[in-house]
Amino acid sequence: MKRIKYLLFSILATMILSCSQDEFDIENPNAADAKDVLAIPSDFQNFNITNHTSLFSSIVGFNGVYFRGLADQFTSTNAFRSFWDYCEQPRLAVNNQSTNGDLQFQAGGPWAEFNAVVNNANIVINNIENENGTVIIDEDNFTNQELASAYFDKGVAQGYLAMIYDKAYIVDPTTSLNDLQFSTYQEVLTAAVSNIEKAIQLASSSSSFSYEIYRGGDALDGSLFEKVANSFLARLSIGNPRTDSEAASLDYNKILQYANNGIDSDFFPTSKEDVLYSNLQDWSLFQLADGSGYMPTDLKILKLFDTSYETDYPLDSNIILGPANSTDPRLTSYYEYVDAFGFLNATRNRALFSNYRHTRYFNDNDENQNGLPVQIFPKAEIDYIKAECHLRLNDFASAVAALDASPRMTTGNQSTTPTAETVRNAIFYEYSIELDLASGMAVNWAFMRRHDLLQPGTPTMYPVPATELEITADTNYTFGGASNAGSEGAASGSKDWRTLTLTY
Incomplete structure:
Protein backbone atom coordinates (compact mmCIF):
# COMPACT_ATOMS: atom_id res chain seq x y z
CA MET A 1 0.00 0.00 0.00
CA LYS A 2 2.89 2.39 0.75
CA ARG A 3 4.27 1.71 -2.72
CA ILE A 4 0.91 2.40 -4.38
CA LYS A 5 0.42 5.66 -2.52
CA TYR A 6 3.93 6.79 -3.37
CA LEU A 7 3.55 6.14 -7.08
CA LEU A 8 0.17 7.84 -7.26
CA PHE A 9 1.61 10.88 -5.54
CA SER A 10 4.67 10.80 -7.79
CA ILE A 11 2.63 10.76 -10.99
CA LEU A 12 0.48 13.73 -9.94
CA ALA A 13 3.34 15.68 -8.42
CA THR A 14 5.62 15.38 -11.42
CA MET A 15 2.77 16.40 -13.71
CA ILE A 16 1.96 19.50 -11.69
CA LEU A 17 5.57 20.52 -11.17
CA SER A 18 6.27 20.22 -14.90
CA CYS A 19 3.67 22.88 -15.70
CA SER A 20 4.65 26.49 -15.23
CA GLN A 21 2.26 29.23 -14.15
CA ASP A 22 2.81 31.09 -17.41
CA GLU A 23 1.93 28.04 -19.47
CA PHE A 24 -1.37 27.40 -17.75
CA ASP A 25 -2.38 30.93 -16.72
CA ILE A 26 -3.44 29.94 -13.23
CA GLU A 27 -2.83 31.84 -10.03
CA ASN A 28 -1.71 28.83 -8.00
CA PRO A 29 0.09 26.15 -10.04
CA ASN A 30 0.02 23.76 -7.09
CA ALA A 31 -3.77 23.66 -7.32
CA ALA A 32 -3.76 22.48 -10.94
CA ASP A 33 -5.98 19.48 -11.65
CA ALA A 34 -5.02 16.93 -14.28
CA LYS A 35 -8.32 17.14 -16.15
CA ASP A 36 -8.22 20.94 -16.20
CA VAL A 37 -4.64 20.94 -17.45
CA LEU A 38 -5.33 18.50 -20.27
CA ALA A 39 -8.70 19.90 -21.30
CA ILE A 40 -7.29 22.82 -23.32
CA PRO A 41 -5.35 21.60 -26.37
CA SER A 42 -2.70 24.33 -26.26
CA ASP A 43 -2.07 23.64 -22.56
CA PHE A 44 -1.94 19.91 -23.29
CA GLN A 45 0.71 20.57 -25.94
CA ASN A 46 2.68 22.82 -23.59
CA PHE A 47 2.63 20.09 -20.96
CA ASN A 48 4.06 17.62 -23.48
CA ILE A 49 6.74 20.06 -24.66
CA THR A 50 7.77 20.67 -21.06
CA ASN A 51 8.37 16.94 -20.77
CA HIS A 52 10.56 17.01 -23.91
CA THR A 53 12.68 19.67 -22.23
CA SER A 54 12.90 17.61 -19.04
CA LEU A 55 14.11 14.59 -21.00
CA PHE A 56 16.94 16.39 -22.77
CA SER A 57 17.90 18.38 -19.69
CA SER A 58 18.30 15.10 -17.82
CA ILE A 59 20.55 13.63 -20.51
CA VAL A 60 22.96 16.57 -20.15
CA GLY A 61 22.34 17.11 -16.44
CA PHE A 62 24.66 17.31 -13.45
CA ASN A 63 24.20 13.62 -12.63
CA GLY A 64 26.39 12.71 -15.59
CA VAL A 65 29.48 13.91 -13.72
CA TYR A 66 29.63 10.68 -11.72
CA PHE A 67 29.69 8.47 -14.81
CA ARG A 68 32.64 10.50 -16.13
CA GLY A 69 34.46 9.70 -12.91
CA LEU A 70 33.73 5.98 -13.12
CA ALA A 71 34.96 5.97 -16.73
CA ASP A 72 38.19 7.83 -15.87
CA GLN A 73 37.26 10.82 -18.01
CA PHE A 74 38.10 13.27 -15.23
CA THR A 75 39.86 13.04 -11.88
CA SER A 76 39.24 14.58 -8.49
CA THR A 77 40.11 14.44 -4.81
CA ASN A 78 37.32 16.90 -4.03
CA ALA A 79 34.90 15.57 -1.41
CA PHE A 80 32.24 18.09 -2.44
CA ARG A 81 29.16 16.11 -3.55
CA SER A 82 31.34 13.00 -3.27
CA PHE A 83 33.22 13.60 -6.53
CA TRP A 84 36.29 11.96 -5.01
CA ASP A 85 34.37 8.73 -4.30
CA TYR A 86 33.74 8.24 -8.02
CA CYS A 87 37.37 8.80 -8.99
CA GLU A 88 39.12 7.06 -6.09
CA GLN A 89 41.47 4.11 -6.62
CA PRO A 90 41.02 1.31 -5.63
CA ARG A 91 37.38 1.61 -6.62
CA LEU A 92 34.61 2.15 -4.09
CA ALA A 93 31.09 0.74 -3.99
CA VAL A 94 28.12 3.02 -4.63
CA ASN A 95 27.10 4.56 -1.30
CA ASN A 96 23.45 3.54 -1.46
CA GLN A 97 22.33 4.71 1.96
CA SER A 98 19.48 7.13 2.59
CA THR A 99 21.81 8.90 5.03
CA ASN A 100 24.12 9.75 2.11
CA GLY A 101 23.42 13.43 1.52
CA ASP A 102 24.68 13.16 -2.06
CA LEU A 103 22.48 10.19 -3.01
CA GLN A 104 20.05 12.59 -4.69
CA PHE A 105 22.77 13.44 -7.24
CA GLN A 106 24.20 9.94 -7.63
CA ALA A 107 21.92 6.89 -7.84
CA GLY A 108 18.92 9.02 -6.88
CA GLY A 109 19.32 11.62 -9.62
CA PRO A 110 18.70 9.75 -12.89
CA TRP A 111 16.09 7.58 -11.13
CA ALA A 112 13.94 10.56 -10.16
CA GLU A 113 14.39 12.49 -13.40
CA PHE A 114 13.82 9.72 -15.94
CA ASN A 115 10.94 8.19 -14.00
CA ALA A 116 9.30 11.63 -13.91
CA VAL A 117 9.57 11.79 -17.72
CA VAL A 118 7.96 8.34 -18.00
CA ASN A 119 5.13 9.35 -15.68
CA ASN A 120 4.39 12.56 -17.57
CA ALA A 121 4.49 10.74 -20.91
CA ASN A 122 2.00 8.22 -19.53
CA ILE A 123 -0.38 11.06 -18.69
CA VAL A 124 -0.32 12.20 -22.32
CA ILE A 125 -0.66 8.65 -23.66
CA ASN A 126 -3.51 7.81 -21.31
CA ASN A 127 -5.44 10.97 -22.17
CA ILE A 128 -5.26 10.23 -25.90
CA GLU A 129 -5.56 6.44 -25.97
CA ASN A 130 -7.86 5.76 -23.02
CA GLU A 131 -9.76 9.01 -22.49
CA ASN A 132 -10.49 9.68 -26.17
CA GLY A 133 -8.52 12.90 -25.98
CA THR A 134 -7.67 14.90 -29.08
CA VAL A 135 -5.31 17.82 -29.62
CA ILE A 136 -6.90 20.15 -32.15
CA ILE A 137 -5.56 23.70 -32.37
CA ASP A 138 -6.91 26.16 -34.96
CA GLU A 139 -8.61 23.24 -36.73
CA ASP A 140 -5.30 21.35 -37.09
CA ASN A 141 -5.19 17.90 -35.52
CA PHE A 142 -1.98 17.33 -33.57
CA THR A 143 -3.10 14.20 -31.75
CA ASN A 144 -0.74 11.74 -33.48
CA GLN A 145 2.10 14.22 -33.17
CA GLU A 146 1.66 14.55 -29.41
CA LEU A 147 1.21 10.80 -28.99
CA ALA A 148 4.36 10.03 -30.99
CA SER A 149 6.31 12.59 -28.98
CA ALA A 150 5.13 11.10 -25.69
CA TYR A 151 6.11 7.57 -26.75
CA PHE A 152 9.55 8.86 -27.75
CA ASP A 153 10.05 10.62 -24.42
CA LYS A 154 8.91 7.55 -22.53
CA GLY A 155 11.06 5.16 -24.54
CA VAL A 156 14.25 7.19 -24.28
CA ALA A 157 13.76 7.73 -20.54
CA GLN A 158 13.19 3.98 -20.07
CA GLY A 159 16.29 3.31 -22.14
CA TYR A 160 18.41 5.38 -19.77
CA LEU A 161 16.87 3.68 -16.73
CA ALA A 162 17.78 0.33 -18.33
CA MET A 163 21.31 1.48 -19.15
CA ILE A 164 21.98 2.82 -15.65
CA TYR A 165 20.11 0.59 -13.15
CA ASP A 166 19.94 -3.14 -12.54
CA LYS A 167 16.15 -2.95 -12.51
CA ALA A 168 13.31 -0.45 -12.78
CA TYR A 169 9.57 -0.23 -13.12
CA ILE A 170 7.76 -0.67 -16.42
CA VAL A 171 4.73 1.56 -15.92
CA ASP A 172 2.06 1.97 -18.59
CA PRO A 173 -1.22 3.89 -18.29
CA THR A 174 -3.06 0.59 -17.77
CA THR A 175 -0.55 -0.88 -15.31
CA SER A 176 -2.20 -2.00 -12.09
CA LEU A 177 -0.32 -0.38 -9.25
CA ASN A 178 -1.36 -3.29 -7.04
CA ASP A 179 0.76 -5.62 -9.17
CA LEU A 180 3.69 -3.31 -9.84
CA GLN A 181 7.06 -5.06 -9.65
CA PHE A 182 10.63 -4.30 -10.66
CA SER A 183 11.69 -5.50 -14.12
CA THR A 184 15.24 -6.40 -15.15
CA TYR A 185 17.28 -3.92 -17.15
CA GLN A 186 16.94 -6.18 -20.19
CA GLU A 187 13.15 -6.13 -19.88
CA VAL A 188 13.11 -2.36 -19.42
CA LEU A 189 15.22 -1.92 -22.57
CA THR A 190 12.81 -4.12 -24.53
CA ALA A 191 9.96 -1.85 -23.45
CA ALA A 192 12.02 1.22 -24.33
CA VAL A 193 12.78 -0.02 -27.85
CA SER A 194 9.13 -0.87 -28.42
CA ASN A 195 8.03 2.62 -27.38
CA ILE A 196 10.61 4.42 -29.52
CA GLU A 197 9.73 2.28 -32.53
CA LYS A 198 6.05 3.08 -31.95
CA ALA A 199 6.94 6.77 -31.83
CA ILE A 200 8.60 6.51 -35.24
CA GLN A 201 5.56 4.73 -36.67
CA LEU A 202 3.14 7.34 -35.29
CA ALA A 203 5.27 10.23 -36.46
CA SER A 204 5.38 8.85 -39.99
CA SER A 205 1.57 8.96 -40.10
CA SER A 206 1.47 12.64 -39.15
CA SER A 207 1.28 14.91 -42.19
CA SER A 208 3.08 17.86 -40.62
CA PHE A 209 5.05 16.57 -37.66
CA SER A 210 6.94 18.85 -35.25
CA TYR A 211 8.70 17.99 -31.98
CA GLU A 212 9.65 21.13 -30.05
CA ILE A 213 12.48 20.61 -27.59
CA TYR A 214 11.20 23.60 -25.65
CA ARG A 215 8.47 26.10 -26.42
CA GLY A 216 9.73 28.38 -29.15
CA GLY A 217 13.00 26.47 -29.47
CA ASP A 218 14.45 24.11 -32.06
CA ALA A 219 11.89 21.77 -33.59
CA LEU A 220 12.38 18.40 -35.28
CA ASP A 221 10.36 17.75 -38.42
CA GLY A 222 9.27 14.21 -39.20
CA SER A 223 12.43 13.27 -41.06
CA LEU A 224 14.83 14.55 -38.39
CA PHE A 225 12.69 13.08 -35.60
CA GLU A 226 12.97 9.65 -37.20
CA LYS A 227 16.75 10.02 -37.49
CA VAL A 228 17.12 11.14 -33.88
CA ALA A 229 14.85 8.33 -32.67
CA ASN A 230 16.87 5.72 -34.58
CA SER A 231 20.06 7.19 -33.16
CA PHE A 232 18.78 6.74 -29.63
CA LEU A 233 17.74 3.20 -30.48
CA ALA A 234 21.32 2.54 -31.54
CA ARG A 235 22.88 4.26 -28.50
CA LEU A 236 20.64 2.62 -25.93
CA SER A 237 20.71 -0.84 -27.51
CA ILE A 238 24.49 -1.03 -27.82
CA GLY A 239 24.96 0.63 -24.43
CA ASN A 240 22.92 -1.78 -22.32
CA PRO A 241 25.30 -4.76 -21.74
CA ARG A 242 27.25 -4.87 -18.47
CA THR A 243 30.13 -7.05 -19.71
CA ASP A 244 31.95 -7.97 -22.89
CA SER A 245 30.45 -11.46 -22.87
CA GLU A 246 26.94 -10.03 -22.57
CA ALA A 247 27.66 -7.58 -25.37
CA ALA A 248 28.69 -10.45 -27.65
CA SER A 249 25.09 -11.65 -27.75
CA LEU A 250 23.58 -8.45 -29.16
CA ASP A 251 21.97 -8.30 -32.59
CA TYR A 252 24.55 -6.08 -34.26
CA ASN A 253 22.88 -6.21 -37.65
CA LYS A 254 19.79 -4.65 -36.04
CA ILE A 255 21.85 -2.00 -34.23
CA LEU A 256 23.68 -1.27 -37.48
CA GLN A 257 20.30 -0.76 -39.13
CA TYR A 258 19.37 1.76 -36.43
CA ALA A 259 22.67 3.57 -36.95
CA ASN A 260 22.28 3.63 -40.73
CA ASN A 261 18.87 5.26 -40.22
CA GLY A 262 20.29 7.68 -37.68
CA ILE A 263 21.46 11.27 -37.83
CA ASP A 264 23.80 12.41 -40.59
CA SER A 265 24.83 15.63 -38.82
CA ASP A 266 25.26 16.68 -35.20
CA PHE A 267 22.07 16.88 -33.16
CA PHE A 268 22.98 19.85 -30.96
CA PRO A 269 19.86 21.91 -30.08
CA THR A 270 20.25 25.56 -29.16
CA SER A 271 20.46 26.41 -25.47
CA LYS A 272 18.04 28.69 -23.64
CA GLU A 273 19.04 30.16 -20.31
CA ASP A 274 17.51 28.32 -17.34
CA VAL A 275 15.49 26.13 -19.73
CA LEU A 276 17.91 23.89 -21.63
CA TYR A 277 21.68 23.87 -21.22
CA SER A 278 24.38 21.35 -20.41
CA THR A 359 38.76 23.16 -23.14
CA ARG A 360 36.83 21.99 -26.20
CA TYR A 361 33.39 23.25 -25.12
CA PHE A 362 34.56 25.89 -22.65
CA ASN A 363 32.39 29.04 -22.65
CA ASP A 364 33.90 31.35 -20.02
CA ASN A 365 32.61 29.28 -17.09
CA ASP A 366 29.00 29.70 -18.16
CA GLU A 367 27.09 27.09 -20.17
CA ASN A 368 23.76 28.45 -18.91
CA GLN A 369 23.25 31.11 -21.54
CA ASN A 370 21.29 31.57 -24.74
CA GLY A 371 22.46 30.44 -28.15
CA LEU A 372 25.01 27.73 -27.40
CA PRO A 373 24.86 24.29 -29.02
CA VAL A 374 23.74 21.69 -26.48
CA GLN A 375 25.70 18.53 -27.24
CA ILE A 376 23.04 15.80 -27.14
CA PHE A 377 24.06 13.44 -29.96
CA PRO A 378 27.07 13.96 -32.25
CA LYS A 379 27.13 12.42 -35.69
CA ALA A 380 30.53 10.98 -34.77
CA GLU A 381 28.86 8.67 -32.26
CA ILE A 382 26.90 7.09 -35.11
CA ASP A 383 30.20 6.53 -36.94
CA TYR A 384 31.63 4.77 -33.90
CA ILE A 385 28.51 2.68 -33.34
CA LYS A 386 28.77 1.53 -36.94
CA ALA A 387 32.45 0.74 -36.46
CA GLU A 388 31.69 -1.24 -33.30
CA CYS A 389 28.94 -3.21 -35.02
CA HIS A 390 31.35 -4.12 -37.82
CA LEU A 391 33.96 -5.06 -35.21
CA ARG A 392 31.54 -7.43 -33.48
CA LEU A 393 30.59 -8.88 -36.89
CA ASN A 394 34.31 -9.43 -37.65
CA ASP A 395 34.22 -7.07 -40.63
CA PHE A 396 37.35 -5.11 -39.78
CA ALA A 397 37.65 -3.41 -43.15
CA SER A 398 34.17 -1.89 -42.82
CA ALA A 399 34.99 -0.89 -39.24
CA VAL A 400 38.06 1.00 -40.43
CA ALA A 401 36.02 2.64 -43.20
CA ALA A 402 33.57 3.94 -40.59
CA LEU A 403 36.44 5.21 -38.46
CA ASP A 404 38.08 6.88 -41.45
CA ALA A 405 34.81 8.70 -42.21
CA SER A 406 34.72 10.02 -38.64
CA PRO A 407 36.69 12.76 -36.84
CA ARG A 408 39.32 10.14 -36.07
CA MET A 409 40.65 10.73 -39.58
CA THR A 410 38.97 13.94 -40.71
CA THR A 411 40.08 15.90 -37.61
CA GLY A 412 42.66 13.75 -35.84
CA ASN A 413 44.48 12.33 -38.90
CA GLN A 414 44.70 8.96 -37.15
CA SER A 415 44.76 5.79 -39.22
CA THR A 416 43.63 2.39 -37.97
CA THR A 417 44.96 -1.09 -38.75
CA PRO A 418 42.14 -3.54 -39.64
CA THR A 419 42.49 -6.05 -36.80
CA ALA A 420 40.19 -6.78 -33.87
CA GLU A 421 42.56 -5.33 -31.25
CA THR A 422 43.49 -2.16 -33.12
CA VAL A 423 39.92 -1.39 -34.12
CA ARG A 424 38.73 -1.90 -30.54
CA ASN A 425 41.51 0.38 -29.27
CA ALA A 426 40.67 3.02 -31.88
CA ILE A 427 36.97 3.07 -30.95
CA PHE A 428 37.94 3.28 -27.27
CA TYR A 429 40.21 6.22 -28.14
CA GLU A 430 37.40 8.02 -29.95
CA TYR A 431 34.75 7.40 -27.28
CA SER A 432 37.14 8.78 -24.67
CA ILE A 433 38.31 11.83 -26.63
CA GLU A 434 35.86 12.74 -29.38
CA LEU A 435 32.65 11.85 -27.52
CA ASP A 436 33.58 13.17 -24.07
CA LEU A 437 30.99 15.82 -23.12
CA ALA A 438 29.56 15.50 -26.64
CA SER A 439 27.07 12.70 -25.91
CA GLY A 440 25.55 13.56 -22.56
CA MET A 441 25.64 11.18 -19.63
CA ALA A 442 27.03 7.66 -19.31
CA VAL A 443 28.05 6.95 -22.91
CA ASN A 444 31.79 6.59 -22.19
CA TRP A 445 31.13 4.49 -19.08
CA ALA A 446 28.73 2.22 -20.98
CA PHE A 447 31.32 1.69 -23.72
CA MET A 448 34.06 0.78 -21.26
CA ARG A 449 31.92 -1.66 -19.27
CA ARG A 450 30.74 -3.56 -22.37
CA HIS A 451 34.39 -4.07 -23.34
CA ASP A 452 35.58 -4.89 -19.77
CA LEU A 453 37.88 -1.83 -19.85
CA LEU A 454 36.88 -0.42 -16.46
CA GLN A 455 39.15 -0.62 -13.45
CA PRO A 456 38.46 -3.63 -11.18
CA GLY A 457 35.48 -3.07 -8.92
CA THR A 458 34.10 -0.10 -10.84
CA PRO A 459 30.30 -0.14 -10.52
CA THR A 460 28.80 -1.32 -13.81
CA MET A 461 25.29 -0.30 -12.80
CA TYR A 462 23.47 1.59 -10.10
CA PRO A 463 21.21 -0.06 -7.55
CA VAL A 464 17.68 1.20 -7.08
CA PRO A 465 18.16 4.18 -4.73
CA ALA A 466 17.87 3.46 -1.01
CA THR A 467 15.16 6.09 -0.68
CA GLU A 468 13.00 4.07 -3.08
CA LEU A 469 13.82 0.76 -1.42
CA GLU A 470 12.73 2.12 1.94
CA ILE A 471 9.34 3.07 0.50
CA THR A 472 8.87 -0.31 -1.19
CA ALA A 473 10.15 -2.18 1.90
CA ASP A 474 12.79 -3.99 -0.19
CA THR A 475 16.22 -4.94 1.13
CA ASN A 476 18.93 -2.40 0.50
CA TYR A 477 21.86 -3.41 -1.71
CA THR A 478 24.62 -1.86 -3.79
CA PHE A 479 27.24 -2.56 -6.47
CA GLY A 480 30.96 -2.04 -6.94
CA GLY A 481 34.08 -1.92 -4.80
CA ALA A 482 37.54 -3.32 -5.51
CA SER A 483 36.99 -6.25 -3.16
CA ASN A 484 33.92 -7.24 -5.21
CA ALA A 485 35.64 -7.13 -8.63
CA GLY A 486 34.07 -9.61 -11.01
CA SER A 487 30.86 -10.02 -9.03
CA GLU A 488 27.50 -8.78 -10.29
CA GLY A 489 27.60 -5.05 -10.87
CA ALA A 490 31.37 -4.72 -10.31
CA ALA A 491 33.83 -4.68 -13.21
CA SER A 492 36.22 -7.61 -13.34
CA GLY A 493 39.06 -5.48 -14.65
CA SER A 494 40.01 -8.29 -17.03
CA LYS A 495 40.92 -5.72 -19.70
CA ASP A 496 41.56 -2.78 -17.37
CA TRP A 497 42.58 0.07 -19.68
CA ARG A 498 45.71 0.66 -17.59
CA THR A 499 47.06 -2.75 -18.63
CA LEU A 500 46.37 -2.47 -22.36
CA THR A 501 48.98 -2.35 -25.08
CA LEU A 502 47.53 0.57 -27.00
CA THR A 503 48.24 -0.13 -30.65
CA TYR A 504 46.14 1.41 -33.41
Missing part, protein backbone atom coordinates in the same frame (compact mmCIF):
# COMPACT_ATOMS: atom_id res chain seq x y z
CA ASN A 279 24.80 21.38 -16.66
CA LEU A 280 27.14 18.41 -17.13
CA GLN A 281 29.47 20.65 -19.13
CA ASP A 282 28.97 23.59 -16.79
CA TRP A 283 30.53 21.62 -13.91
CA SER A 284 33.03 19.65 -15.98
CA LEU A 285 34.59 22.63 -17.75
CA PHE A 286 34.84 25.12 -14.88
CA GLN A 287 38.24 26.83 -14.74
CA LEU A 288 39.74 27.88 -11.43
CA ALA A 289 41.56 31.16 -10.84
CA ASP A 290 44.97 29.46 -11.07
CA GLY A 291 44.14 28.22 -14.59
CA SER A 292 43.52 24.62 -13.63
CA GLY A 293 40.32 22.71 -14.20
CA TYR A 294 37.85 22.15 -11.38
CA MET A 295 37.48 18.65 -12.83
CA PRO A 296 40.89 17.91 -14.37
CA THR A 297 41.33 15.55 -17.29
CA ASP A 298 42.16 12.00 -16.20
CA LEU A 299 45.49 10.49 -17.21
CA LYS A 300 43.58 7.92 -19.27
CA ILE A 301 43.05 10.59 -21.93
CA LEU A 302 46.75 11.45 -22.01
CA LYS A 303 47.68 7.76 -22.17
CA LEU A 304 45.46 7.32 -25.23
CA PHE A 305 47.13 10.27 -26.97
CA ASP A 306 50.64 9.33 -25.85
CA THR A 307 51.18 5.63 -25.09
CA SER A 308 54.38 6.46 -23.15
CA TYR A 309 52.46 8.57 -20.62
CA GLU A 310 51.86 7.42 -17.04
CA THR A 311 48.63 5.69 -16.05
CA ASP A 312 48.88 6.95 -12.46
CA TYR A 313 50.46 10.20 -11.31
CA PRO A 314 53.80 9.69 -9.49
CA LEU A 315 53.45 9.73 -5.71
CA ASP A 316 56.77 11.58 -5.33
CA SER A 317 55.89 15.24 -4.82
CA ASN A 318 59.11 16.27 -6.60
CA ILE A 319 57.91 14.78 -9.89
CA ILE A 320 55.69 16.87 -12.15
CA LEU A 321 54.63 15.25 -15.40
CA GLY A 322 55.27 17.24 -18.54
CA PRO A 323 52.97 17.64 -21.55
CA ALA A 324 51.96 14.61 -23.56
CA ASN A 325 52.98 14.26 -27.20
CA SER A 326 50.75 13.24 -30.09
CA THR A 327 50.34 13.61 -33.82
CA ASP A 328 46.64 14.14 -33.13
CA PRO A 329 45.91 17.90 -33.12
CA ARG A 330 43.00 17.33 -30.75
CA LEU A 331 45.46 17.00 -27.86
CA THR A 332 46.05 20.75 -27.95
CA SER A 333 42.72 21.87 -29.45
CA TYR A 334 40.55 19.96 -26.94
CA TYR A 335 42.83 20.09 -23.88
CA GLU A 336 45.26 22.42 -22.16
CA TYR A 337 48.34 21.63 -20.07
CA VAL A 338 48.55 23.66 -16.83
CA ASP A 339 51.19 23.74 -14.08
CA ALA A 340 48.73 24.33 -11.24
CA PHE A 341 46.93 21.48 -9.47
CA GLY A 342 43.88 23.42 -8.32
CA PHE A 343 41.84 21.51 -5.76
CA LEU A 344 43.79 18.25 -6.09
CA ASN A 345 44.94 17.14 -2.62
CA ALA A 346 48.06 14.99 -2.33
CA THR A 347 47.11 13.76 1.16
CA ARG A 348 44.06 12.07 -0.31
CA ASN A 349 45.66 10.35 -3.31
CA ARG A 350 48.37 11.94 -5.44
CA ALA A 351 47.97 9.12 -7.97
CA LEU A 352 44.81 10.95 -9.09
CA PHE A 353 46.65 14.16 -10.05
CA SER A 354 46.66 15.64 -13.57
CA ASN A 355 48.06 18.67 -15.36
CA TYR A 356 45.36 18.92 -18.01
CA ARG A 357 41.92 20.43 -18.34
CA HIS A 358 39.23 20.00 -21.00
